[in-house]
Amino acid sequence: MNQTAFNLVAISVFLMTLSALLGPLINLSPTIPALATFTILGIATFDSFSLQGKGGTIFIDWVAGFSPQYRDRIIHHEAGHFLVANLLGIPVTGYTLSAWEAWRQGQSGQGSISLNDTELGSQLEQGKISHQTLERYCTILMAGIAAETLVFERVEGGNDDRRKLANVFRLLGFSESVCQQKQRFHILQAKTLIQDNWLSYQALAEAIRQRATIADCQKAIADAQMETESKVA
Structure with a gap:
């Protein structure tokens, strides 16, 4: 069960x-x-x-969605995935902020992002995934957990993300202990990327809160990056 x-x-x-x-x-x-x-x-x-289990997840998510704190956590979690994917050069094609929206798009969890994963698909067809591609996707997968850690200091979501990452490394033949090490490594990688681009992350989270389009979300990231660079200069 x-x-x-x-x-x-x-x-x-x-x-x-x-x-x-x-x-x-x-x-x-x-x-x-x-x-x-x-x-x-x-x-x-x-x-x-x-x-x-998806029906129960949708119902529980709907009930929890009346809590502003719960919605805020979902927004920041998905913003973490979105920003890290953008920074690693994997185009984001969409995002959801509820289990119902995710289910309608064939995704799992309380929210999700959709990626343009043609590169990954091409490598899977060839039966070989490059180390760089694997590292990028695993870091994106752990970025929601990293974002929650930074914003809320503790993680409530991300169980589905952890399970997906563990499945990937088990399929590659890694032991449970190595899977745990890989998980911590990619959370740290994602956390560093978000911290180094903090203004972009905050701008993106606000754009997602306003249900901005993908183009407007990307603009929010780019504008914040320009602001950061001008401050450094």
């Missing part, structure tokens, strides 16, 4: 327990919490086996 389905089951158990304690005090019919619990368990089962 995935984590989202497990959370839904935990909610149903909580509802049953709460109804057993408070039901007699407020004259609540036991049928109501029983139906609610049955419905939640049914959703969890269907989601786990038919939707691979």
Whole structure:
């Protein structure tokens, strides 16, 4: 059972327990919490086996989306991915800020960015990925976690990113300990890139908050870079 389905089951158990304690005090019919619990368990089962947990993720993300702090974390997380991809020369073609938007575009997680990965696709067709390409994509993958660390000092998202990175290195034959080392290395790489381009990162995060187009996001990065260079000069 995935984590989202497990959370839904935990909610149903909580509802049953709460109804057993408070039901007699407020004259609540036991049928109501029983139906609610049955419905939640049914959703969890269907989601786990038919939707691979995506339905529950979308629901939980929708509920959490009412929190400004949650939305702000998503914005800064995706801005990290976007900026690092831009700095490493991988064009960004789109971004999403909710699990629903990500699901509609065939992505996973609470948000996502889409990349023009023709170079990667070409190398995969040839059955060989260059070290440089692998390093760039792995750093982009860890950039959301790096951004959360810098802005919020702790990470709440990025589990999907970690899982993808681990899968990549397992397929390449690396041990679990090496996978952990690689993960820390690429988080550090992404963190350094964001810190070195901090004004661009802040400008990009604000542009994403305003739902700016990709072109306007890129302009925000370029304008901030020019501002940084003028200050240094």
